[in-house]
Amino acid sequence: MRKVGIGLVGVGAMGRVHAENVALKIPQAKLVAVADSFVEPARKVASNLDVGTVYSDFSGLIDDKNVEAIIMAVPPYLKKDMIVKAARAGKHVFVEKPMTLSSRDADEIIRETDQAGIKIQVGYQRRSDHSFRRAERAIREGKIGKILMMSSHTRDPPGLSPNYYLDFAKSGGIMADTCSHDFDVIRWLSGTEVSKVYADGEILVYHKELDPSGIPDHVVVTLSLKGGGMAHIDSCAYAVYGYDVQAEVIGMKGAAFVGIGERYATTILDESGHHGEYPMSYAERFAQAYHDEVEDFARCIIENKTPRVTARDGRAAIEIGFAADESMKRKAPVTISG
Ligand SMILES: NC(=O)c1ccc[n+]([C@@H]2O[C@H](COP(=O)([O-])OP(=O)(O)OC[C@H]3O[C@@H](n4cnc5c(N)ncnc54)[C@H](O)[C@@H]3O)[C@@H](O)[C@H]2O)c1
Structure with a gap:
């Protein structure tokens, strides 16, 4: 079965839930790297889940050829810039809610992700x-x-x-x-x-x-x-x-x-x-919904389908x-x- 290579940024409370699901419970995905500005917790998550690569900066995920899609579980004010960078690098995005913190930023996200033709899903589980x-x-x-x-x-x-x-x-x-x-x-x-x-x-x-x-x-x-x-x-x-x-x-x-x-x-x-x-x-x-939403995201990438919760939903x-x-x-x- 094809597995989508996932990189995760933010190994806080929500990020750890997604990390565990991707690493252990979703056959269509593989957790290939984690990133967090606090690198120690990221190392711990990686070691517990047998993930080989840890970055102390988000840009590591952008440059990593094995990362096909990025799950973002960071504070909201950081998300817009990360989404734009991911889109420009051709990486799909699953972003935790709220997608961003202004309508202008939301419009930029919609424009950039549409232009890049990547999938973006918002975590309204x-x-x-x-x-x-x-x-x-x-x-x-x-x-x-x-x-x-x-x-x-x-x-x-x-x-x-x-x-x-x-x-x-x-x-x-x-x-x-x-x-x-x-x-x-x-x-x-x-x-x-x-x-x-x-x-x-x-x-x-x-x-x-x-x-x-x-x-x-x-x-x-x-x-x-x-x-x-x-x-x-x-x-x-x-x-x-x-x-x-x-x-x-x-x-x-x-x-x-x-x-x-x-x-x-x-x-x-x-x-x-x-x-x-x-x-x-x-x-x-x-627990069931957090699992299913990310499994669905991986399926959308594999089968080229539109995600269940789009950037337009995130904006609204x-x-x-x-x-x-x-x-x-x-x-x-x-x-x-x-
Ligand atoms: N869908 C849900 O039900 C649900 C539940 C909880 C949280 N969330 C959302 O998830 C997101 C994260 O929330 P949380 O509770 O996990 O927060 P958290 O503070 O527990 O975790 C955030 C993580 O991001 C890391 N981080 C901060 N700045 C960074 C940077 N520049 N680069 C890399 N990593 C950085 C922090 O070190 C931390 O590990 C928020 O948007 C929140 O609203 C969603």
Whole structure:
């Protein structure tokens, strides 16, 4: 079987998930090199996964003839330049969300990757999750009917985010980093674009002493859809019970609910009630999706197909996020032109 030679940049929390999947679980791909500006963790990952080549700089992957595609799991502010360099070197790109941090950069990414004719996929893994895909299928098969109301929710367990997150210019804050997943879900499941947002946010837990960034840790956004219907999303940074992602779609003929996703199918009931166990991390909740999205990316390269989540999707999700940030600032609804 043909194997796509993959180089990975960024061996942090997310990069390690992708590294393990590519090295051990995806037959269509081979992890040939890893790069990280902190070279020690990169060496450790490489040695654990039997990867021969380690670079302390991204450019090593660009010059490496064995690297056919690059997975990017670095802080968002670095991605645009890396994508452009990869495209110009003819290397395919799988980039973790958010793809970049401005519409202008997103346009440059689209232009450069189109021109180079490379594949680019953005890591909105909910589109590869079996539960979300089941909901999507029901919608496409007409079982839900015309969509009236939708929602998407992301609740993170307690714990501070990576250091770079606290710098808005590097992470894009809660709207680009976290809620862009929810914006992508709303676009994908509704099959339409978002025309207007109204957002509000508060710092309820991570006050100044814990997090000096001033980025809200709780937000609610209402969204108007071009194709009709209403939607809302929220994000909570302090869910003591676990990592909780849900979505709801209510239509004229039926409804689809994607629930929190219990760890086990078994339900335990006793005199004190029902006991469920929930995933405590995104890596656990979306293990299947993180695997499938990269396997799909490798297949797209081998079979010359268009990836499931394109650079245009990556742009649309962050554009909604920027409008939501603007709405929070202005305390007023913001219209999305694109
Ligand atoms: N899809 C998801 O569910 C999901 C979950 C978590 C994170 N992410 C995304 O993945 C990306 C990385 O997040 P993370 O949590 O893994 O962050 P992280 O801080 O744990 O890891 C980032 C890594 O990038 C490395 N790095 C920084 N600058 C570099 C440079 N110039 N060259 C090479 N390496 C460099 C760091 O040393 C670090 O190892 C972010 O965009 C984040 O939003 C996605």
